[in-house]
Amino acid sequence: MKTKLILIFAALGIAFSATQAQTKLNSSTIGMIEARCIGSAAMSGRITAVDANNKEPRIFYVGTAGGGIWKTTNAGVSFEPVFDKHCQSIGALAVDQNHPDVVWAGTGESNMRNSVSVGNGLYKSSDAGKNWVKVGLENSEHISKILIDPNNSDIVYVAVPGHLWGSNPDRGLYKTTDGGATWEKILYISETAGCSEVIMDPTNSNRLYASTWEFKRTPYSFNSGGKGSAIYKSEDAGKTWRKLSNGLPEGDFGRVALALAPSEPNNLLAIVESKKTGLYISADGGETWKNQSSSNNVCARPFYFSTIVVDPKDSKRVYRPAYTFSISKDGGYSFIEPQYFAGIHPDHHTLWINPANTSHLLLGTDGGLYQSLDKGNSWTFFWNLPVSQFYHVALDNKSPYNVYGGLQDNGSWKAPSQKAGGIKNGDWEGLYGGDGFWVQPDGEDPDVVYAESQGGSMGRINRKYNMSQSIQPKQGPGDEELRFNWNTPIVRSFTNPKVLYTGSQYLYKTMDKGITWIKISPDLTTNDKTKQKQEESGGLTVDNSSAENHCTIFTIADSPLDENIVWVGTDDGNLQYTTDGGKNWNNVTANYSTAGIPKGTWVSSIQPGRFNKSEVYVTFDNHAYGDMNTYVAKSSDFGKTWRMFKCTEFTGFAHKILEDLKNKDLLFLGTEMGCFMTIDGGETWVRMKNNIPEFALVRDLAIHPETNDLVIATHGRGIYIMDDISPLRSLTNDLMNKDFAFLPSRKTPVTNGRFGGGGGQGGEFVAPNYTDQAVFTYYLKDRLNSGDVRIEIYDENGMMLYDMAGTKRKGINKVYWGMRMKPPKVAETGATLDMTGFVSPLVNPGKYTVKLKVADKVYTDNIELIEDPNSPFTKEELALQRNTSKQMYELIDRFSYSAQQLVEMQKGLNSNLGEIKNTKDKKLLSEYNDKLESIRKTMVATKLGTAITGEKQMREKIAELYAEISMYQGRPTEYQLIRLKGFDDEIKKKAGEVNSTHDIYLEKVNKILVKNGKSPLKLLTMEKWKNETIKP
Amino acid sequence: MKKIFFAILTVFVSYQTVLTAQTADEIVQKHLAAIGGVDKLNSIKSMKMVGSIEIQPGMTAPITMQVINNRALRMDLSIMGMTMNQVVYDNSGWAVVPFNGNPNPEPLTQDQVKEMKKQTDLSGDLLNYKDKGSKIELIGSEDVEGTDTHKVKITEKDGTIGYKFFDKTNFYLIKETKILKLEDKETEVSILYSNFKKTETGFVFAYSMNNEMAGGPITWESFEVNPTIDEAIFKMPAKN
Structure with missing residues (x-):
């Protein structure tokens, strides 16, 4: 079979290519990279x-x-x-x-x-x-x-x-x-x-x-x-x-x-x-x-x-x-x-x-x-409407990481990104009251979180002791009265976990968790007094809720490459930066309007370049002047000149631009009406639709550095997590013109998954987890309408461990492998299904070869499985479990072989029984069959009935032990090991019983059959059994 | 096991024809022509399909389906040498689900019979849809796994609603969605079709289908048109 295949060895990212019209990125290219909503529905x-x-x-x-x-x-x-x-x-x-x-x-x-x-x-x-x-x-x-x-x-x-x-x-x-x-x-x-x-x-x-x-x-x-x-x-x-x-x-x-x-x-x-x-x-x-x-x-x-x-x-x-x-x-x-x-x-x-x-x-x-x-x-x-309205999102570095965010009229919260049994309403932990906006986990102390409510009322929260201290900066000598935005930025430094920034009209920095704020800027706004009359706001009914506070700092971002470079944007259109930690400020406000962005536009987000200090991406939001256009721009020279990104598909005023952590050409954009991405540095953009509402109100975006997850904060649909976007990093225009390409995924730890957590009740929102399985990711230029996709996984000795169907959509495909071998082959006998045929041991960490058959072509790649860094088990315990489950796998194989050999002989005897006329001869065939039947009844459950008979013979007992050992990664219990040894002995004994029965009868029976012109019966050989176990 | 049972219930004959349209009807004509033509489709009196279903990743089970037009359907699926089957014959149906030790046939509910009986229509729900009392309506365009399709709504005589998605380039049916009513609850079931091949006798069949409720894809190895089928296989056997 293998020889018939055209083998094309494709190194990572290099695959078969055909010359056809240029294939460009579109929304469906993102394919099976889908987002999942984690809620909450509680708030x-x-x-x-x-x-x-x-x-x-x-x-x-x-x-x-x-x-x-x-x-x-x-x-x-x-x-x-x-x-x-x-x-x-x-x-x-x-x-x-x-x-x-x-x-x-x-x-x-x-x-x-x-x-x-x-x-x-x-x-x-x-x-x-x-x-x-x-x-x-x-x-x-x-x-x-x-x-x-x-x-x-x-x-x-x-x-x-x-x-x-x-x-x-x-x-x-x-x-x-x-x-x-x-x-x-x-x-x-x-x-x-x-x-x-x-x-x-x-x-x-x-x-x-x-x-x-x-x-x-x-x-x-x-x-x-x-x-x-x-x-x-x-x-x-x-x-x-x-x-x-x-x-x-x-x-x-x-x-x-x-x-x-x-x-x-x-x-x-x-x-x-x-x-x-x-x-x-x-x-x-x-x-x-x-x-x-x-x-x-x-x-x-x-x-x-x-x-x-x-x-x-x-x-x-x-x-x-x-x-x-x-x-x-x-x-x-x-x-x-x-x-x-x-x-x-x-x-x-x-x-x-x-x-x-x-x-x-x-x-x-x-x-x-x-x-x-x-x-x-x-x-x-109703606990099942996940329509929470986030403003911002932050992540920590735990495993699994936590998601933090503030909500319109619903305070500030955190939740795990993964949880056994799914993320439920009760997994969201309330941190702070009021309207919530920015929430930042402390860079050092996992119990400390910073959160705020409207108008810059902010606190440092200790989750361990359930305490909160107000840390809002106060007016200092010589300061004008402080003006805090309704949605005041609290930003942690990219480079220094000790540093936290906030801003009124001045920029503040703390290195001691908000006990001391250092003012590191003059008034960075226009300080236009005509725009500071919020106390008169409301019309017939005064409504001064801080929502109209203006001439304030709205966005702060320090350079991921240099702690001393900090950018600040204000709600009245000022854009300024420092390269010396705040000693001197450069105002580049006048420059962005030359790129077509109206003067005085609200600066909604700033992304200092992760790969080049002089680069910066900025979103501008002019909707409060009735202008709903999407303004997003880049400067490569510290704000001197600007290039505005354009796309006919853009909808909604812009909230957030995010540069990928690893690929400088991969950018994400969140607007009031959609989430967009580009893979070519902003030349072309597409709308992201994969399980995200197409016009979602995307307020904030973040990428987790370990998991490569894109986390999307929406103002109306909670938090979405697009797990492992690493395949998107390798999408290029060149690659997309190939018929097929493997795409990298993150390395997968070998685990059984998460146990426990229970399921949700009817009427409760439960968010799904991302898979714990290994993921094969590949790109298809077009949906495969002719032929199939199969995936085969081989160990280093070239033995096939698993094969399964693949998906065939256009763009990115994902296929999941539970990191297990194929279940053992089982005998076709008994009154119920043999549950050993559904269970298999986990494979060991290591490199595996993947063959992807796409119609009549074969592509080969490797996948690496790693030891679970969070595993509580020692090497010795893991090794004992692995050896034991492998031993059981072999034991089941031997058992099933004996059982199959037995039932096939019974089939042969039964089919000949009616053909033998001589009474004595016939009796001998019957006797042989009866002996085998009495052994079969001790090997597998044979009672029929509509109820659960509960009958347990050898096979059912082995299946139980096999599942127990295979489904736990740590050391098997002592009793499990003893029981295994017991089964080993029993199987040998049973095989002996079967063999001696064959010894007594088979030769005699075959003589009878030959005498009657029939073919002699043959015992199923181990070779034939093995050959059929794994299909080439 | 429940899942497998469900899968069988919802496996639709995969060459269902169509209608629809740039004006809905135009799309139908193009689709019918693309898969063999009206005359050919009308000539199908019986059908036997043999293939396999992936009941969980990496585990396949042989499956056979035998249909007498507008009369009877039998599906057999084997796991570890045990065979379950599900049959509709005229206006009744039965199933054997032996995996838990019960080898006896049990009757299907009227809802199940009704749904399975529809699948005995070998001309498909789109051919002569008007005569069958169905209405079609072009809803618009939709992306199906990256393929641009015409989305067509079909409302059957009994009110059942389904959606058909036709590849705009070749008018093959690449997806359909049915809204099944079990009890009072509506359940949406979608099936994706692929691996289209033309048989020697000129039919185009989808040799692969993916039914989201079936747990995995079904691959057909053969489609036999107008085989002789012994009606005895549709009769409910006696209980043990």
């Missing part, structure tokens, strides 16, 4: 929209701030993401109750906080979320409500607040009468005011109410309120509108939350942000209004909490989900909070009430989704 993320199939409320959809849409068909026992090919920020969802397979989704959340993302239009699914089509409103950026006419599914209203970060005409109330094919803007105020809410009288679909909203953000201010905010009513399905004002407050409005009581549709409620913010109600369809409660939770942050809902059956029961969850039983006159923060995350944005059973509520909060079955008095949490 879930902001939920922005919920809608259900009301006839079957076990089917519902959950829209999130940055994690797409999730669907359950089992009332939340499990959720599937159903929007991973599209924009991940969801503003509104609507299920067409007349055709529940039709679902509408508006992208672009409308809770207009500083960190809100943007959308790219309205989508529709006609098959219950499996496929989605964009149906317009591409430039809306934010959609807050979708309303389907219950009498005509082709009529849909969509409230579009529109752009947050600038003026724009794509806002207002839109209507389609043809199921989304065409749209008409039916209520438009101005370029600065959009439509934030629309509701319909359920008894008269021509009667609509809408609220409009004037609002705007800049990087340093927010305004909610203006002439454009109002409440309108239409009696003709939106053709004409009338402003409602009788009884409403004087002066400008801000955001208005609007609702009506479905059981008494003339009863309207409105929370009107104004100089007299409060709840206003009308009993006459909005013609007149009167003021009701102005309690704290009713008036809380109107721009952020814009939800008020009336029980569908009880017009007096009103829910106000906001900072906390308030309930009114008197139509909004008074409210109570039955569960003030007890067991429920604050900050609520959406509430669904089951119309058939109004005790059943679903509530979306900043920290996930809750369900109540008692009208909001108590809640259970």
Whole structure:
């Protein structure tokens, strides 16, 4: 067989090549290098929209701030993401109750906080979320409500607040009468005011109410309120509108939350942000209004909490989900909070009430989704929505390493990258409160972590003693008042594990864990006083949460090649560096704009070159001025000249650029809408889609130096780990033009894998681990449509240990080998499967030859397996285990040979029995068979039955011992060794019994057979048994 | 064992034909032509396939499938000399799963029979799909293992939904996804097809298929078109 093969010995990376059109990197080249999400679902993320199939409320959809849409068909026992090919920020969802397979989704959340993302239009699914089509409103950026006419599914209203970060005409109330094919803007105020809410009288679909909203953000201010905010009513399905004002407050409005009581549709409620913010109600369809409660939770942050809902059956029961969850039983006159923060995350944005059973509520909060079955008095949490919103990620050097990160409104956390039984919610350890951003493990002490909350409140945490000390730098003599960004950088030095940096408008350095901060820069910002009025920010309602702090340091990065080179970027566009540890600073701000990047653009990340000191990569984020372009640039001369990277596939403003640790041409880019990579230093880029949402909000990226894992922090889908990206390092344009190439993977320790951990319960999120197996990685230029891929593994003596099917996709393929030999061949007898045929010993560490057969070609490579550096066993223990399991392997082979020899003889006897006429002769054949049968019954279990018979004969007992010894890498127990010796003796004895039976009968029986014109029976030879054991 | 059993349930006949289209129908015609043509496909009355399935990496088991068009299907799979089989015959079905000591046939559920019975349609679910009461719809393009495909949705008469993915260059079916309903729960099962070869009689079959629920790939060694099959093999044997 081997001689028939065309052997092509391909050294690593050198493989057969054919001349064809140039093959370029594309998304599918990344192939089987896939990411896995490790959560967390314990700190879930902001939920922005919920809608259900009301006839079957076990089917519902959950829209999130940055994690797409999730669907359950089992009332939340499990959720599937159903929007991973599209924009991940969801503003509104609507299920067409007349055709529940039709679902509408508006992208672009409308809770207009500083960190809100943007959308790219309205989508529709006609098959219950499996496929989605964009149906317009591409430039809306934010959609807050979708309303389907219950009498005509082709009529849909969509409230579009529109752009947050600038003026724009794509806002207002839109209507389609043809199921989304065409749209008409039916209520438009101005370029600065959009439509934030629309509701319909359920008894008269021509009667609509809408609220409009004037609002705007800049990087340093927010305004909610203006002439454009109002409440309108239409009696003709939106053709004409009338402003409602009788009884409403004087002066400008801000955001208005609007609702009506479905059981008494003339009863309207409105929370009107104004100089007299409060709840206003009308009993006459909005013609007149009167003021009701102005309690704290009713008036809380109107721009952020814009939800008020009336029980569908009880017009007096009103829910106000906001900072906390308030309930009114008197139509909004008074409210109570039955569960003030007890067991429920604050900050609520959406509430669904089951119309058939109004005790059943679903509530979306900043920290996930809750369900109540008692009208909001108590809640259970859904532990399986991994939509956490990370800002940054850091890794430590443990094995397995830990992942650290801070989350929007959900504190700072750490979790292991691998864990026996999978990474569960409980494996995430909380470190710090508030909004979390940067978290840094100390470079020396594994118990010490630095974390922060908004506005630069930072602490040094000792996990061992559960203590935290505040270490935020304070204003020094002669300093201006310190300005810390909402998301203040805390950065550990690449080169010196003792050094930690942070920044206000000044850069600080500590070498003693934050006890002493040394100011090593002047004010590095523009210090523009007009951009420092956060105390006045908010508009009608002051909202100074530090989110609008400006003229601050946002990014700090020291050179991996030189501790004295530090780069600093600010939120107001300054980019500066020092080469002498902070004594002198060089401002290169003026230079980057020559490459096409607008002046004053927020510097979102800096990557000083890992291979050349004078190189630097920078991402710029100008979205807060309404510019959503992807700006990423490189300088090779310390910022004097810049080259901007361009790619038509780029989407979203840029957050992070990362240079690979080993290949200078391999770069990764995270934006608000996707993760991208290049293998040619930025000439060409592709979107990474492998198990990552295609438009994921990628905030941060890191590569682990030992495992070569790419860790992706998303703002809405938690942490993704793309395990072992080393194959990507060897992808080059040359290589991709070959038909086939081996690609390197990391060296694999020989292990049994991880034992324990248990599985997850139904309803719990459990993240998978990366494989413990050895991985063969190879590249195929095209999917193999003709022929197969086989993999054969040989030891140094040329003996084949294993063979299996390979994969055949285009791009990178991966095949996994459990580092075991093939299980021993077993005899074909007995009442049950022989479990020894499923178990095999681990191979020893060392080099193995891999032959990859791709259709009619053969490629050869080596794979190296190493001793597990974390193994607790001595060399002697490992050796004893290896020898013992090998001994067992041979013992099973001998046993199975005897058994197979026996049953084949029985088969021969049985097939001849009917042919022999002479009674005496026939009896002899029967007797021989019976003797063998009685031996067989002691060798293997033979009882039949539907229940587990529990019968254990020699084979079943050997299988048990074999599995015990093979599945543990350490020294076998003394009793196992004694038992093995016992089996050895028993097998010899049994073989003797079988042989002496053959001795007594075989010759006589064969004489009879020959006499009757039959072929004599032959015993199965060891040679024949062996030859069939391993196929060439 | 459960896994293997499942695998067998969901092994679809691998030359299923198609429809679809640049306009859906155009794509169907091209696909049908590419795999042998309408006349040839209509001429299939019975079929026998012999091959092997990798039940876990490195461990293969022989598998045989015998089908009488719209009538009967029998699948046999052997592990360590023990053979399990699964049969549908007219409107009933049975299976023997001997691995735990039970050599007796047990009846299949009606859901299982229904699903297996569909696979006895040797013309495939795409040929004459209109006559069969199915609807097709072009969903768009999709990348399947790096190959650009036409994605076509098929809705069968009974409401079962499936998706077919046709290689845009040769119109072979390289992937299909079926949404199976077991009890009330929908389960999506995908199969990838590869190793396309033209037989002497002019059919193009996929000699390799990978069913994600089967635990490993299936490789067919032979496709015999219109063999004589003894119907006795489909009858449920007596219990021991």
